[in-house]
Amino acid sequence: QIKTIQDELGRGGQEHEIQEMREKGEQMKWNEETKTMFLKELVKLERTHSQSPDYSVQLNYLQTMLNLPWGKYTMDNLNLKNAEKVLNKDHYGLENVKERILEHLAVLKLKGDMKSPIICLYGPPGVGKTSLGKSVAASLKRKYIRISLGGVHDEAEIRGHRRTYIGAMPGRIIKGLIRAGSSNPVFILDEIDKINSDHQGDPSSALLEVLDPEQNHAFHDNFLDVDYDLSKVMFIATANNLNTIPPPLLDRMELIEVSGYITEEKVEIARKHLVPKTLDANGITKTEIKIPRNTLEVIIDSYTRESGVRELEKRIGKILRKSARQYATKGSFAKNEIKPEDLHDFLGIPEYVRDKYQGNEYAGVVTGLAWTAAGGEILFVETSLSKGKGGKLTLTGNLGNVMKESAMLALEYIKAHAWQ
Structure with a gap:
């Protein structure tokens, strides 16, 4: 009779689902506290009517708990030679980062169990910080998860919402682990420098717990309301x-600078990675069109001004798209080998012209060295004398404090040694 009444009330269908959940829960690798919490919430679900708004929140909570990879870990590939091979195949240069990953693998091989490092790769855009995370995951044979933190301004994005709200969800960290299906993935926290804070909280403060090796073995998500172990997750943050x-967050991470590439490195990256990738994207085989080394050097020097290689990839893409159009229109490629003199037809007038060193023999002109985000530059500092009362030094141009000070020192030196 009770079963008939329950069927009339619409509860009969949920019994089977609850029984399934109970059976799954018994197989999970939970500690006593988590197990007690799960059973308590399951009983609460049994007592809740399926038409009640609380039912969906409760069901979502229990499904999240069952879907999380509690105690599930992928086996790390501890073959150092293989890991080095994977890292070198995908990225040219970046020796410091590769070395740190291989050091971690070596310690893991000796010790058998250790907390994963928390690394922050910082450098200019387009140098391969994000894609490096993918290679690290491939070299370790771990799952790869990436979350973009650019523009995140709500603390609940990291820590989840409390279950008192309808439509409450776990935070991005817990969601990422569910997607990965293991408790030791490589987790990329992209653009960590672009987090914003407002009246809804400060996400960077929530990340302090995630990125602290002393605390993250018991990460507390507001939605889960039980502790989860993040100590085996390898976090790699990227920043420009x-x-x-914030300084407390910076202090918890191991900083590795990913500096810009010099021309020779860009040429190698273009030959090994960008040209084959762009040829494939445009449906052209490598035997049909060739872009030799000297052409790539001219593209880098005259058509791009950057630390990374994104602009270079766009320029190569433009050349190949124009070639593809020629083939589609006339049935053949106008050029099978792109020479430096052909670049004017494909890319137009050179956009950048570098100053050339002309020696320091000219009186009143000195060659200076300048550092920019796009690489080294030379600049000419010129002086001219004019008649007038009193020695007055006029500086023109947008000079920094160090340059102003150098000019003042040069004048004072001349005054002090004029009698010689």
């Missing part, structure tokens, strides 16, 4: 500018 990251 360290000045916008």
Whole structure:
């Protein structure tokens, strides 16, 4: 009779689902506290009517608990030679980062069990910080999860919502682990320097718990309301500018600078990675069109001004798209080998012209060396004399304090040694 009444009330269908959940729960690798919490919430679900708004929240909570990879870990590939091979195949240069990953693997091989490092790769855009995380996951044979933190301004994005709200969800960290299906993935926290804070909380403060090796073995998500062990997750954060990251968060991460590439490195990256990738994207085989080394050097020097290789990839893409159009229109490629003199037809007038060193023999002209985000430059500092009362030094141009000070020192030196 009770079963008939329950069927009339619409509860009969949920019994089977609850029984399934109970059986799954018994097989999970939970500690006593988590197990007690799960059973308590399951009983609460049994007493809740399926038409009640609380039912969906409760069901979502229990399904999240069952879907999380409690105690599930992928086996790390501890073959150092293989890991080095994977890292070198995908990225040219970046020796510091590769070395740190291989050091971690070596310690893991000796010790058998250790907390994963928390690394922050910082450097200019387009140098391969995000894609490096993918290679690290491939070299370790771990799952790869990436979350973009650019523009995140709500603390609940990291820590989840409390279950008192309808439509409450776990935070991005817990969601990422469910997607990965293991408790030791490589987790990329992309653009960590672009987190914002407002009246809804400060996400960078929530990340302090995630990125602290002393605390993250018991990470507390507001939705889960039980502790979860994140100590085996390898977190790799990426940033362009360290000045916008709060000092306590910066202190918890191991900083590795991923600096810009020099021309020779860009040429190698283009030959090994960008040209084959762009040829494939445009449906052209490598035997049909060739872009030799000297052409790539001219593209880098005259058509791009950057630390990374994104602009270079766009320029190569433009050349190949124009070639594809020629083939589609006339049935053949106008050029099978792109020479430096052909670049004007494909890319137009060179956009950048570098100053050339002309020696320091000219009186009143000195060659200076300048550092920019796009690489080294030379600049000419010129002086001219004019008649007038009193020695007055006029500086023109947008000079920094160091340059102003150098000019003042040069004048004072001349005054002090004029009698010689």
